[in-house]
Amino acid sequence: MAAATLTAQKQVDTITVNSPSMKKDIKNVVILPADYTKQSSFPVLYLLHGYSGRYDSWIG
Known part of the structure; x- marks a missing residue:
């Protein structure tokens, strides 16, 4: 449940x-x-998607 709490508190741009x-x-x-x-x-932290990924792959 901690992950859900963190998700609600972030700002995504x-x-x-x-x-x-x-x-x-x-x-x-x-x-x-x-x-x-x-x-x-x-x-x-820099997260890089793979060859077939998109810029928004990590945020769902």
Whole structure:
């Protein structure tokens, strides 16, 4: 049940980042903790989907 509590507290945003090497914009999902502020510091975890995955594969 702890996972359900964490899910309810996060902020999920989709951003677009330009990739000069790929010559296109790439969509990315950013998940922020509920207590995030611009002054706070948190560890970062990068999740990469496989070949057939999409940018939103990790969020369902």
